[in-house]
Amino acid sequence: MKKKQLINKSNVTTIIITILMVVIIGFITGCESENTLENEYADSEYLELDIYDKYRMKEKEFKTMNRAIQRLNIKKVEGLFKIKETSAKEINISPKLFNYITAGFNYTNSTLRPKSLSNKSKITRLKSGNNEIIFQVNDSTYCFSYSITALGDFSFNACKTKQNDLGWGDGVPVTQSTNGTYDISNALSFYKSFYQNGSIISSNSLEEGMMGGKVLFFRTGSNAHAVNAMSYDENTGLITYFDYQNNRAGWVDKNAVIAIFNKGN
């Protein structure tokens, strides 16, 4: 009986010691993990700016800022930027640079914040300048210029200027006659001012497969729109396109196509 109790006592002691060891090891490991996290960029270059005046900053400063931003863990939560790191030390940059960048994000957040919230905020509202805003749907005035630009041979400004010079700043005219046919002579003339050997190809002559970004017009509501054709599926008659003006992709039935332009040789 005594021997059994002794064994039990010994077991209890062993168990307690084991638990203590596990807790201690866990604690040490936890501390190590934290240190590892804090020192992730310890061997990386310490980043600091010489100039903090944005009007005097040069490429070097922008590059340094960009590198610092790359080290941050940034997420967009409910439309606002959230930075996980709370100190400059975590990403091995100067406190001044850290504050400068985080102030920039607060600044952007203040412009993105819904009015109901921003009224409560003491952060000064500043204009956005955020690229994201560009990609809302634009009007289709320059869609033809955008789609020609996408072919990679001419700049958007060159196409837009040409369109304006021809007096088509409000859109290249495509007219529909009473019998339902479209007059696309203006559009072809515009296209040929960039690609002399350009021509119209029939949607009935399309071949299965990739379409190489050919400029394509289709009916959309009561308007016409120019996009770049990506791929044609013979079985369904569907054409996948990329709308370069709005950075959107979609597909259209070939029966809704008004014209497809071929660059020629």
Add this chain to the structure above:
Amino acid sequence: MLNIRYQISIALFLMTINVFSQVNLPYEQNLTSYKQYFKDKYGVTISIPARFRDLDKYRVHWAVREDPEKHTGFIYGPFFLSKDKKCMIVFPSDFFGFFGSFEKYKTTELSTFYFHPKGQVTAEVETSLGLYYSPGDSRNKVIENVDLYNYVDFIFGKQAKEKYNADSYSVSNLPDAHKTYFVDESLEKLRKKKYPYCTSLFIQKDERAVLDIKLFFTKKGFKKKEKYINMLDKHIWFDEKFKPN
């Protein structure tokens, strides 16, 4: 035994079928060729998580709505089904945008938050909400940024680098996802029957490429969608030293 003329005829016939099926396409419709294309052209290595099986489907049109007046969609394939059948992952047939025009708006180094496919992310949500038809359509309505962020998370920087060696990615849940549509009878039947949830994952490597991946879920699968999304970590990897031909 077949005579030599007959054998040649069969060989020619098979070659014709092969050429016909691959006409004007950048890769053959098999996984090896697909992966090689993305590796060679965009420097992205794709490997499929072990818990998924290949459905051997390529070039399938998918639309946010079946309505032909609502254009938003893309072309997808290959398709993969998780072994627990709670998730179907769909890869794009080609990279999103394909014109490589990232520099257009990239005026300073601070354009870190330029997200090329935001237009498409927005279009998917808008179309799903019944706000958007096609570009230039007078019936289109625009979703406010504040509302958009109820459906979308945009993630930039470190996390994108760790997961895909990319610069940014977005995760968006489509409202009314059960109304999406595959222009493929068998896939549409499968989607309709089992996968009423859809999440879009756009991954961007600046100045190179955007991958548009779709994940379709069962009700149970959607509750653990993070688990399935995380399965793709390191399985899509942009080579840092890649130089296009």
